[in-house]
Amino acid sequence: MTLSPAQTLDQAVSSWITHDPDPVTREELSGLLQAHLTGEAGATAALSEAFAAPLAFGTAGLRGRLGGGPGRMNRAVVIRAAAGLSAFLRDRLGEGFTVIIGFDARHGSAQFARDTASVVTGAGGRALLFDEHCPTPVLAFSLRRLGADAAIMVTASHNPPQDNGYKVYLGGRAVTDWGQGAQIVPPYDEQIAAAIAAAAPANEIPMPQDGWEAVDPRVIEEYLERAVKAAHTQAAAPLRIVLTAMHGVGGALCRQALEHAGFDDIVEVAEQVDPDPDFPTVDFPNPEEPGALDLALALARERDADLIIANDPDADRLAVAIPDPTAPGGWRQLTGDELGSLLGEQAAELAAFAGTGVLANSVVSSRLLRSIARAHGLGHRQTLTGFKWISRVPDLVFGYEEALGYCVDPGAVRDKDGISAAVRTAVLVSVLKQQGRSAVDLLDRLARDHGLHATSPLSIRVEDLGLITTMMERLRAGGAPARLADSPVTARFDLLDGAPDGIGGHLPPTDGLVWTTAADDRVVIRPSGTEPKLKCYCEVILAVEGRPMVEVRAEAEQRLEAIKADLRGVLGIG
Ligand SMILES: O=P([O-])(O)O[C@H]1O[C@H](COP(=O)(O)O)[C@@H](O)[C@H](O)[C@H]1O
Numbered sequence: 163m164t165l166s167p168a169q170t171l172d173q174a175v176s177s178w179i180t181h182d183p184d185p186v187t188r189e190e191l192s193g194l195l196q197a198h199l200t201g202e203a204g205a206t207a208a209l210s211e212a213f214a215a216p217l218a219f220g221t222a223g224l225r226g227r228l229g230g231g232p233g234r235m236n237r238a239v240v241i242r243a244a245a246g247l248s249a250f251l252r253d254r255l256g257e258g259f260t261v262i263i264g265f266d267a268r269h270g271s272a273q274f275a276r277d278t279a280s281v282v283t284g285a286g287g288r289a290l291l292f293d294e295h296c297p298t299p300v301l302a303f304s305l306r307r308l309g310a311d312a313a314i315m316v317t318a319s320h321n322p323p324q325d326n327g328y329k330v331y332l333g334g335r336a337v338t339d340w341g342q343g344a345q346i347v348p349p350y351d352e353q354i355a356a357a358i359a360a361a362a363p364a365n366e367i368p369m370p371q372d373g374w375e376a377v378d379p380r381v382i383e384e385y386l387e388r389a390v391k392a393a394h395t396q397a398a399a400p401l402r403i404v405l406t407a408m409h410g411v412g413g414a415l416c417r418q419a420l421e422h423a424g425f426d427d428i429v430e431v432a433e434q435v436d437p438d439p440d441f442p443t444v445d446f447p448n449p450e451e452p453g454a455l456d457l458a459l460a461l462a463r464e465r466d467a468d469l470i471i472a473n474d475p476d477a478d479r480l481a482v483a484i485p486d487p488t489a490p491g492g493w494r495q496l497t498g499d500e501l502g503s504l505l506g507e508q509a510a511e512l513a514a515f516a517g518t519g520v521l522a523n524s525v526v527s528s529r530l531l532r533s534i535a536r537a538h539g540l541g542h543r544q545t546l547t548g549f550k551w552i553s554r555v556p557d558l559v560f561g562y563e564e565a566l567g568y569c570v571d572p573g574a575v576r577d578k579d580g581i582s583a584a585v586r587t588a589v590l591v592s593v594l595k596q597q598g599r600s601a602v603d604l605l606d607r608l609a610r611d612h613g614l615h616a617t618s619p620l621s622i623r624v625e626d627l628g629l630i631t632t633m634m635e636r637l638r639a640g641g642a643p644a645r646l647a648d649s650p651v652t653a654r655f656d657l658l659d660g661a662p663d664g665i666g667g668h669l670p671p672t673d674g675l676v677w678t679t680a681a682d683d684r685v686v687i688r689p690s691g692t693e694p695k696l697k698c699y700c701e702v703i704l705a706v707e708g709r710p711m712v713e714v715r716a717e718a719e720q721r722l723e724a725i726k727a728d729l730r731g732v733l734g735i736g
């Protein structure tokens with residue numbers, strides 16, 4: 163259904179329009195086609211983009227702009243994706259395979275979820291559809307809890323309002339390894355993609371109007387119970403917590419989870435508490451983006467809070483900020499690596515007590531977790547980006563990635579979970595408070611024990627995806643710079659060749675570059691698999707050696723800035 167060399171753009175568009183069951187995208191494409199035929203360059207460009215290639219599985223499933231055509235998110239694409247997945251499951255399991263379907267509150271999500279339930283039913287599967295929007299971790303939990311063979315979450319997470327997406331998980335009888343309940347990786351993603359490519363045109367796929375079931379809402383209660391239990395203890399010292407759902411679907415559940423864990427002083431960011439697909443108060447509903455926590459920070463200052471908890475719109479990510487008199491404005495947002503290290507240390511203490519367990523983080527996350535694991539006599543694994551990789555590590559007790567993702571209870575949710583991680587964080591902060599300490603004190607202790615590991619990202623957002631390919635090509639052709647922050651670059655890995663996984667094996671090949679310097683600084687560069695961005699992840703490690711922490715942190719900051727300046731030079735972005 164995509165543009166073959168022999169097909170002209172207008173033929174491909176006309177044929178797609180004939181098979182598109184959605185009058186809205188049909189009309190949009192017809193308008194663009196008319197404009198294209200009269201020579202409007204903008205229309206030609208828009209159609210070329212929408213028909214260049216079908217949406218492909220990236221870091222977290224399919225994700226793209228809403229609109230007509232095979233390279234966009236729309237009902238025709240979703241119907242064919244559901245048909246491909248159903249064919250894949252039917253081939254492996256025969257009829258009667260079970261698929262659970264969840265959806266967020268974005269534009270199109272509820273319709274895409276209903277279409278999916280209909281297609282699964284029409285293909286002889288048993289479809290279980292959530293009645294209402296739900297957080298991604300609830301869907302991931304339900305897959306394992308109900309023993310379904312697959313699950314689909316219709317969400318584009320924290321992307322802009324114009325996007326939507328499709329996260330695909332396998333479980334039950336469909337896979338039997340450690341990946342049970344996780345999002346798909348090769349070879350399943352390739353097999354499912356091939357089944358999608360082979361699917362009939364969307365309007366020829368059987369779509370009964372009923373026959374699917376509602377997910378029993380008790381599973382949400384069970385999720386809640388489990389998320390609270392995962393913290394092991396309850397609130398110690400009371401905390402005033404400012405909570406934001408970032409206009410997403412996690413607000414009510416996160417609040418309840420915190421309340422069940424004993425936190426009753428919760429102040430919600432009223433403007434962001436209800437789901438709103440337009441995310442009106444933020445430029446990007448991504449707690450990683452500057453400004454996303456502004457309302458929460460203002461409220462926390464006004465109400466003299468102890469902690470800010472922010473989920474992304476599908477509530478699988480968690481951002482945290484804490485009071486810090488040395489930080490500008492008196493509050494400090496922890497990086498994903500900082501919170502990952504704090505939760506990692508806590509998980510390591512618990513696991514070391516039990517005598518077993520593995521900690522894991524992605525190749526773009528801090529190396530501190532490995533030192534923490536070693537210090538507690540535990541295993542550590544390095545994985546590729548994304549929880550589809552982190553969550554399938556055997557004997558995992560805790561996994562995180564720098565992109566604000568944490569998995570504190572892999573037995574329940576084989577994915578990141580912003581709600582169970584929020585409860586654990588609140589409990590940790592409250593236990594520390596009871597001891598007269600803060601999260602910053604614990605971070606300082608980790609720095610003294612293992613060296614200060616400071617990380618900082620440099621993200622380059624582009625309009626034209628081709629620019630990312632060009633930048634990666636240029637970096638590969640030109641090699642690494644000789645020096646970064648004045649230290650010679652001593653090792654270069656191309657992740658296409660597969661980097662070491664930390665236990666004598668190699669990671670599957672992926673597009674990315676890793677450079678390390680004599681000073682043990684490290685840079686990883688890779689294209690995002692969910693957004694049009696090139697991402698550079700920088701890390702420096704500094705020995706503390708009795709120096710005041712402010713001094714060491716300032717030095718780390720400077721070195722990170724120097725690395726980023728060098729990278730801007732290499733990338734030619736001034
Ligand atoms: O969007 P979410 O919250 O599901 O998050 C998704 O995207 C993040 C960024 O990926 P990339 O760097 O490829 O853009 C990944 O780290 C994460 O595992 C994935 O689930």
Ligand SMILES: [Mg+2]
Binds near residue numbers: 474476479
């Ligand atoms: Mg998310």
